[in-house]
Amino acid sequence: xxxxxxxxxxxxYKEALDEYVLQSEQNFYxxxxxxxxxxQVIKEVNKARQNIIKLLGGSSFDNLVFTSGATEANxxxxxxxxxxxxxxxxxxxxxxxxxxxxxxxxxxxxxxxxYVNLTSDGExxxxxxxxKIKGASFVSIMHVCNETGAINDIKQLVRIAKAENKDIIFHxxxxxxxxxxxxxxxxxxxxxxxISAHKIHGPKGVGALYIRKGINLKAxxxxxxxxxxxxxxxxxxxGILAFNVAATKIVKxxxxxxxYVKGLKTAFINELTTDFNPVINSTESCSPYIVSFxxxxxxxxxxxxxxxxxxxxxxxxxxxxxxxxENRILSAMGIDKDTMLSSVxxxxxxxxxxxxxxxxxxxxxxxxxRYIKILK
Ligand code: PMP
Numbered sequence: 218x219x220x221x222x223x224x225x226x227x228x229x230y231k232e233a234l235d236e237y238v239l240q241s242e243q244n245f246y247x248x249x250x251x252x253x254x255x256x257q258v259i260k261e262v263n264k265a266r267q268n269i270i271k272l273l274g275g276s277s278f279d280n281l282v283f284t285s286g287a288t289e290a291n292x293x294x295x296x297x298x299x300x301x302x303x304x305x306x307x308x309x310x311x312x313x314x315x316x317x318x319x320x321x322x323x324x325x326x327x328x329x330x331x332y333v334n335l336t337s338d339g340e341x342x343x344x345x346x347x348x349k350i351k352g353a354s355f356v357s358i359m360h361v362c363n364e365t366g367a368i369n370d371i372k373q374l375v376r377i378a379k380a381e382n383k384d385i386i387f388h389x390x391x392x393x394x395x396x397x398x399x400x401x402x403x404x405x406x407x408x409x410x411x412i413s414a415h416k417i418h419g420p421k422g423v424g425a426l427y428i429r430k431g432i433n434l435k436a437x438x439x440x441x442x443x444x445x446x447x448x449x450x451x452x453x454x455x456g457i458l459a460f461n462v463a464a465t466k467i468v469k470x471x472x473x474x475x476x477y478v479k480g481l482k483t484a485f486i487n488e489l490t491t492d493f494n495p496v497i498n499s500t501e502s503c504s505p506y507i508v509s510f511x512x513x514x515x516x517x518x519x520x521x522x523x524x525x526x527x528x529x530x531x532x533x534x535x536x537x538x539x540x541x542x543e544n545r546i547l548s549a550m551g552i553d554k555d556t557m558l559s560s561v562x563x564x565x566x567x568x569x570x571x572x573x574x575x576x577x578x579x580x581x582x583x584x585x586x587r588y589i590k591i592l593k
Contacts, residue, residue, distance in 0.1 A: 218528045218529075218530065219528060219529045219530065219569075219573045219574075219576060219577050220530050220566075220568075220569070221529065221530060221531050221563040221564060221565065221569065221573075221574070221577055222530050222531060222532045222562075222563075222564055223416075223506065223564040223565055223566035223569075224363050224393060224416070224506065224507050224532070224562065224564035225532055225564070226415050226416065226421065227415060227416060227417065227418045227566050227568075228418060228566070228568055229415075229418055229419065229420055229459075229463070230418040230419070230462070230463050230466055232462050232463075232466060233418060233419050233420065233459040233460070233462045233463040233466075234420075234459070236455075236458055236459045236461075236462045237420055237455050237456065237458075237459035240454060240455040240458050240459070241455045244257070244258055244261070244454070244455075245454075245455070246258050247451055248262055248443070248451070248452045248454050249441065249443060249451070258454050259452075261454070261458060262283070262452055262454055262457055262458070265457055265458055265460070265461035266281050266283070268461055268464075268465065269281055269412075269425060269460075269461060269464055270427065272464050272465065272468045273395070273400060273401070273402050273410065273412075273427055274400065274401030274402045274403050274404065275402040275403070275427060275429070276403070276430065278430040279402070279427065279428065279429050279430050280427075280428040280429075280430070280445065281425050281426065281427050281428065282425060282426050282428060282434075282444045282445065282447050282448050283423065283424070283425050283444060283448070283452060283453070283457050283460075284423075284424045284425060284426060284448055285422055285423070285424065285453070286413050286414075286415070286421070286422060286423065286424040287313075287315065287390065287392045287411050287412065287413035287416075287424040288315040288424075289424060289437075289448075290411040290412070290413075290424045290425060290426040291313065291315040291316045291319065291357075291388075291390055291411050292315060292319055292437065293426055293434065293437040293447070293448065294357065294388040294409045294411060294426055294434075295316065295319045295320070295323070295355070295357060295388065296319065296435070296437060297434035297435045297436070297437050297447065298355055298386045298388065298408075298409065298432070298434055298435075299323070299328070299354070299355050300354065301328075302354065303329070304329070304352060304353060304354035304355075305329045305330070305331055305349075305352050305353040305354065306320065306323060306328055306329065306330050306331070306353065306354070306355045306356070306357075307330075307331050307332075307333060307346075307349050307350055307353045307355070307356040307357075307358075308320045308330065308331070308332055308333070308356070308357050308358070309332065309333045309335065309341045309357075309358050309359065309369075310332050310333065310334060310335050310545065310546065310549035311335055311339065311341070311359060311362045311364070311365075311367070311545075311546045311549065312357065312358075312359055312390065313359065313363055313390055313392070315390075316357050316359070316390055317545070320332070320357075331349040331353070332349075333345050333346045333349050333358070334549060335367075335546070335549040335550050336550070337550055337551050338367055338500045338502065338503075338550070339362055339364075339365040339366075339367030339498070339499070339500075339503070339546065339550050340367045340368070340369055340370075341358055341369050341374065343370075343373070343374075343377070346358075346374060346377060347377055350377060350378050350381050350382075350385075351381055352382075353378070353381070353382065353385060354382065354384070354385055354386065355385065355386045355388070356374075356378055356385060356386070356387050356388070357387075357388040357389070357390065358371065358374055358387075358388075358389055359389060359390040359391075359392075359393075360389045360390065360391045360393070360394035360398075360400070360405075360410075361391075361392075361393035361394040361397070361398060361504045361506075361507075362393070362503075362507075362546065363392065363393045363507070364507070364509055364534055364544070364546045364547070364562060365498055365499050365503060365507065365509045365546065365547075365550070365562075366393070366499045366503035366504035366505070366506060366507030366508065366509070366564075367499070367500075367502075367503050367504075368394075368398060368502065368503065368504055369389075371389050371405045371406075371407060372404060372405050372406060374387075375387050375405060375406040375407055376406070379406070386408050386409065386432060387406070387407045387408050387409070388407065388408065388409035388410070388411070389405070389407045389409070389410050389411070390411045391410045391411055391412055392411060392412060392413045392416050393416065393504065393506070393507065394504075395412040395416075395417065395464075395468075396416075396417040396464065396467035396468055396471055397417075397467075397471065397474070397475070397478075397504060397506050398471075398475065398504055399471065399472075402427060402429070407427075407429070408428070408429045408432045409426060409427065409428055409429070409432065409434075410426070410427040411424065411425075411426055411427075412424060412425050412427070412464075414456065414459070414460035414463060414464075417463050417464060417467045418463045418466070418467060418566070419456075419459055419460040419462075419463030419464065420455075420456045420459045420460065420463075422453060422456055423453055423456035423457055423459075423460045425460075434447050435447075436448075436449075438450055470567070474567045475505065477567060478505045478506055478565050478566070478567065478569075479505040480571065481505070481565045481569055481571060481574045482505040482506075482508055482565065484571050484574050484575055484578075485508065485563065485565075485574040485575070485577065485578050486508065486578075488574075488575045488578035488579060488582070489510070489578040489581065489582055491582075492582075493582045493585075493586070494513075495510045495511060495512050495513075496510060496511040496512075496513065496556050496559075496560075497509075497510045498510055498511065498547060498550070498552060498556075498560060505565070506564055506565055506566070507562060507563075507564045507565075508562070508563050508564070509547070509560055509561070509562045510560065510561065510563075511552075511556045511557075511559040511560040511561070512559055512561075512581070512585045512589075513555060513556065513559055514555075514559070514589055514592060515559055515585050515588055515589065516558055516559060517533035517534070517558060517559055517560055517561050518533055519588065520533075520559070520561050520581060520584075520585060521533050521561055523580075523581075523584035523585070523588065524577070524580055524581055524584065526584075527580040527584065529576075529577045529580050529581065531561050531562065531563045531577075531581075532561065532562045532563075532564070533560070533561050533562070534546075534560070534561075534562055543557075544557050544560065547560055563577070
């Protein structure tokens, strides 16, 4: 089996799994318990918290709240930061449903919400951003798009937003960026940043929200007051400590992995475009981890199932929106409907080999050529 759906989830690192098992067997105590075993666990969790802040390039004065994943962290960021003061909230057209649907919900509740357009490359349109950011008090723009791999210049967007309103709160969804491209909170200047463990070879069900010093968030889950009262509930200590192991490993190898995966992307596209004419939606400047492309006349689902029948697993967009026929992101990039309906996504990881991705490209190409011939 060739797994090319790493933007949806990844195989856990052996080291992270070992940590999960070790913690579950030997250190399973409740982090809030008053006896020493409990206080030892919370100490370890706090060490992991500081380490992940450091991996993110934050300072020891910043904070990080562990959550059940990026969906929860994204909901927490928006709902915790916004104020009902009549000011605007700004999002991009490319946001993951865990941001976009929160935005839609707030719009329905009477908030003033604006959506920034995308360029044909899938990045946030800077001119449109400049126009829409005026009068806004909160903005959320994803770092790397999960469907196309487009990378937004968050540093520049933060600069523009803060020049308009120095008190604006800037959130970025960094799920497809952290551990894959260079990420540094000090450099980016964001106030809030979301990450998820299972996208970086950690366990499922753990994520985190980075919170810059001085940013106050309203509580999102009420209860026993864990996680600074922002997110109550017994901490997923084993998951958090395994997340820390995965994050440490992937950040350490980020540059090397990036170059390796760039090679995979090149090999895949070279094979796919030899004697074949797919439409490549992801540009050169996109993250090498994600390639969106279309084979005209063949529906995305057909491409996906033909590949699956030859043991190649790919996606027809993000797993979270795979049941929708209209693709909001490709549509915002100005991609025509036929291409949109024929667009699939492959996404790589360090576990993939060059041989695998060439084989996958051959399978996709050959099955599509056969299918198109039958259509004629
Ligand atoms: N944001 C982005 C950009 C994603 O790709 C995903 C996963 N599809 C999420 C948020 C949600 O992550 P999680 O599965 O951890 O809730």
